[in-house]
Amino acid sequence: QKEVEQNSGPLSVPEGAIASLNCTYSDRGSQSFFWYRQYSGKSPELIMFIYSNGDKEDGRFTAQLNKASQYVSLLIRDSQPSDSATYLCAVGNYGQNFVFGPGTRLSVLP
Amino acid sequence: DAGVIQSPRHEVTEMGQEVTLRCKPISGHNSLFWYRQTMMRGLELLIYFNNNVPIDDSGMPEDRFSAKMPNASFSTLKIQPSEPRDSAVYFCASNQAGGETQYFGPGTRLLVL
Numbered sequence: 323q324k325e326v327e328q329n330s331g332p333l334s335v336p337e338g339a340i341a342s343l344n345c346t347y348s349d350r351g352s353q354s355f356f357w358y359r360q361y362s363g364k365s366p367e368l369i370m371f372i373y374s375n376g377d378k379e380d381g382r383f384t385a386q387l388n389k390a391s392q393y394v395s396l397l398i399r400d401s402q403p404s405d406s407a408t409y410l411c412a413v414g415n416y417g418q419n420f421v422f423g424p425g426t427r428l429s430v431l432p
Numbered sequence: 433d434a435g436v437i438q439s440p441r442h443e444v445t446e447m448g449q450e451v452t453l454r455c456k457p458i459s460g461h462n463s464l465f466w467y468r469q470t471m472m473r474g475l476e477l478l479i480y481f482n483n484n485v486p487i488d489d490s491g492m493p494e495d496r497f498s499a500k501m502p503n504a505s506f507s508t509l510k511i512q513p514s515e516p517r518d519s520a521v522y523f524c525a526s527n528q529a530g531g532e533t534q535y536f537g538p539g540t541r542l543l544v545l
Contacts, residue, residue: 354532365523365536366475410475420465420534422475 324349326413326423334429341398343426345411348392355387355394356412360425366410370396401430434458436537438524444543450512453540456505457526465534466499466509467523475523481507482529514544 325348335341343357354373358366372378372385372394384397394413398405411423437456445451457464465480479489484501492499496515501507511518521541525534 356532365539367536368533371532420477422467422477424474 324352324413324421326411326421328409328411328423328426330424331427332429333426334431335401336431337401337403339401339430341401341405341428341430343396343398343409343411343428345394345396345413345423346392347394347411347413347421349413349421350389350392351415352413353415354413355385356414356420357383357385357394357396358410358412358422360408360410362407369409398428401428403430403432406430436524436526436535438522438537438540440540441538442541442543444545445514446545447515448513449544450510451514451518451542451544453509453511453522453524453542455507455509455524455537457507457524458535459505460528461526461531461535462504462529463527464501464507465525465527466507467525467536468520469523469539470520478509511542514542516544518542519544 328345356371357369359369360366370385372387378385382399386395406429408425408427410425412420414420439454462483466478469475478491479499481501499509521539523539524537527534
């Protein structure tokens with residue numbers, strides 16, 4: 323059984339701080355890793371995906387992948403109240419066989 | 433682009449009734465996914481289709497659930513008979529072959545009394 327784990331939170335950070343979200347996965351054969359954001363009552367929307375070990379940056383967001391440790395993280399720099407949402411880590415194989423983690427609820431305090 | 437379209441957006445029914453959820457994927461996308469989201473279990477993949485063919489239905493909870501995709505622009509998820517534990521938000525998502533981004537529909541909120 324493939325498993326994806328995340329801290330459920332809530333994670334609270336002050337506005338302007340760096341928010342760090344973590345995710346571990348059990349299937350070593352996983353090839354692609356995703357971070358989705360879900361606002362309350364809305365559907366998940368993709369923030370970033372990463373395939374290779376190391377960092378990938380997109381604006382205020384940085385995804386970090388370490389396949390040896392089976393660990394993927396998301397850093398949000400200069401956190402804004404509008405970043406308050408649940409962040410879902412998903413692990414799969416090139417767009418298929420997605421397994422989602424339970425999500426981490428982030429609260430950015432003004 | 434209209435995005436993934438799901439109907440109904442809300443459904444309230446009584447235990448034992450048949451429920452049919454509908455999804456229209458984004459035009460040109462050839463993979464379609466059905467998910468269920470609850471507080472207890474999070475977001476679970478139920479089944480996905482490639483080119484209208486079911487590829488993996490291992491997430492379908494039991495025989496009361498069935499899904500079809502008769503053509504590239506339409507899919508249904510049916511629950512018969514429905515039970516209170518089926519209450520959840522059901523999402524449909526689609527993506528292009530080889531694409532990484534799954535685009536989610538707005539979801540159907542199902543309440544079974």
